[in-house]
Amino acid sequence: MSGEQTRSPEAELGLLDATMIGMGAMIGAGIFVLTGLAAEIAGPAAIAVFALNGVVTAFTGLSYAELASSIPKSGGGYAFVREIFDDLSSFIMGWMLWFAYMIAGALYALGFAPNFLELLHVYGVVRPPEEVGALALPVVDAAVPVGFLLAFAAVFGLVALNAVSTAASGSAETVFTIIKVAILLVFVAFGLASPMFSGAEFQPLFPEGSGAAAVLPAMGLTFIAFEGYDLITTVTEEVKNPRENIPKAIFASLAVTVVVYLAVVAVAVGTLGASGLAEAGEAGIAEAATSFMPTGLPIIQNGGALVVFGAVFSTLTALNAVVIASSRVAFSMGREGQLLPSFGQIHHRYGTPFVAILASAVVMLGSVALPTQSAGNMSSLFFLLSFVIVNVAAIRLRRERPNMHRPYEMPFYPAPPLIGIALNLILTGVLVEYLLRTDPLALGLSAGWILLGGAAYLTLNRLRAEPDSGPAAAEAEMAPETED
C-alpha cells in the first residue's frame, strides 16, 4: 500500500544536535581542503585569515539568528528573503544560494579526491598522489585525471543515493560531527607535542611581495568554510524549542568552529610550514598529519592515516550535506513558483524532490572539471553575496515590519547587519578583483550563472503570463452550518 518506506517522523533535535549540524556543515571539507590553498596565498597569515573570517561571519550570524527565530520556515536564507523581498530579488537570492551550494558540492568532491588518493597511498595501495597521473581510457582517446574521476564518482554516488532514498540524517549527523572534531583534536594534540612544532616558524608572517594585502583574497577563498549556519536554518523545523535553541546553536557552532579552525591551522603551519602546506594544496592537513603522527600503530599502522581518513570522511559528509541543501533550495523555489513547478514536486516513486536533485547534480557534475581553487572562489563569492542579501532582509524587516514578533533580537541594531554588509561587500570586491587578475574563468562562469538566472526568470514570467487554462477561482462557499 504505502510501499516499504522506512521514513519515520524526525526525532526532535536538541540544542546539541542543532549545534552539531551547523558545525558538521562548517567543519566539513573547508578546513581540510582550503588550508593548503590559503597558506599558498597568505603564508603563515592563514591563521589570521580564518580568525578574521570568523569575525566577518559573526555579524551575519546575528542576522541569521534573528530571522530564524522569528520566521518559522525551514528554507534557510532563501525563505527569509522570500518573506520581505519582491519576486525578482528573492529569485536572485535563491538562484545564487542554489549555485553556492552546488559549487560547494563540487569543491568538496574535488577535495575528496586527493585526500582519498593520499589515504590509499598511506596504505601503499597506490603510488604517492603526485605520481598518480591519469588513467588512459581505451575507449576515449584521451587520458582522464584520476582525481577528476574520483570527484565525479563521489558526486554521482551521493546524488544517486539522495535521489532515490529519503534517509534523513538527524542524529547520525551528530555522530559524524563528533568523529570529525575528535580527529581534528587528535591532530592538534599530536601536532603541539611534536618536535616539529617546537621549532615552528611563523616568520615572516606574510608571503614576500604581497604583504598583508594577501590576507584578503585568502579570506575570500576560505569564506565558504563558514557557511554552515545557513544549513542549521534549513533543518529548524525539527529543533526543540527553536526560538531559544536556533540562535544559541548558530552562535555556539560558530564559536566552536572558529576555535577548532585556529588550532588546526596553527598546528598545520607550525609543523609543515606554510610553503609545505601550499605545496600539498587540497591535501595540506593530511600531509601535515603524516609528517608528525606516530607510526607503527596496530590496525591503522600510521597515525597520519587517521587524519587522512578524517579528511576523506569530512569531504564526503559535507558533500552529502550540500547535495541535500542545494536540492532543498531548488525545491523551495519550485514550491514558491520561482522555478518550474516540477522542481517543487516530490517524486511519486522515490519520495524525494527528484527533479531538484537531478538539476543540482547536473551543475555539480559539470563543476568537478574546475580547478579546486576556482570552485572555492566561486562558491565563496556567491555565499558572500547571499549573506549580503540576508543582512539587508534583516534590516528591511525591522523597518517595514516593526511589529513582527522577534523572539531573539540582535543587540546594537542596526550596527551588526550594516557592518556585515560592509565587510561582505569588501570581501566580494577583493575577491572579484583577485579573480580578474588570476582566474577570469571563475568570474566568467559566475557572471554566466547570473545571466542564465535572468533569462530563466524572464522565461518563467513569460510562461506564467500566458492565459491560464486552469480552473477559475473557487466560488464563494458557505459552510452549511445552520442550526435547526
Place this chain on the structure above:
Amino acid sequence: MPSALDIVIAGGGRVGFQTAEILADRGHEVTIVERDEAVVSEIADEWIATVIRGDATDPDIIEQAGIEDADAIAALTGETGLNLAVCLAATELSPGVRTVARIDRTAGEAYTRFVDAVLFPERAGARVAANEVLGSDVQTLADVTGNLDIMLVRVAEGAPAAGKSLTEVRFPAGAVVVSDADGYRIARSDTSLTPGERYVVAVEPEVADEVMNLLQG
C-alpha cells in the same frame, strides 16, 4: 499557482492557533496577527508561524502581515464585527484575497456578501476553518482520536501521483489511501488516482504536506 499558499490569520487564540497549526502541517505559510503579548509569546514558542503583534484592523499592521501577497486571510478573533472589518480591510488592500470570517451567530449566510466564507467554531471547530481557507479540494472528514486526519482529497491535474495506480506511488509511512474514486470500494492495489476525482485519505500530520504534494502538486 504555487503549491504553498500564503495565509494570514487574524487572532491567535484557540481557534486561530489550531487553524494555523493545521495549515502549517500541510505545508502552507502562515502569518498570525495577535494583539495580546502573552498569546504572542505562546505562539512564538510553538514556532509554526511568523507573528505580527498588533491590532488586525490597523491597516499598517495588516500590511506588515504581508496581505498584498497573501492568498487567503482568516479573521478568527472572538468578535464578529472585528472579524468582518478585518476581512473588508484586507479585500480593500488586496482585492483577490480569499476571506474567511469567524462569526458567533447562526444568521451567518448574510455575511457571505462581504466575505468568501464564514464559520462557527462552536459547531465546526478549527478544522473547518482550514478547509474553508483551502477551498473544496481538500476536506477534513473527521477527527480521529489522537491527531490523525481523515480527508477527502481531490487529485489535481498534473500532480506527481495523478493518473498513477496505487502500486506505482510510494506514499510516506503514515499515510493510507482508503477509498477508490467513487467511494463504493475500499482502495485496492489496482485503484488508480484519477485527476479530478476525490479520494478518502488518512494521514498523520507529520507527513500531510508530502501527501498533499503527491496528490495536489
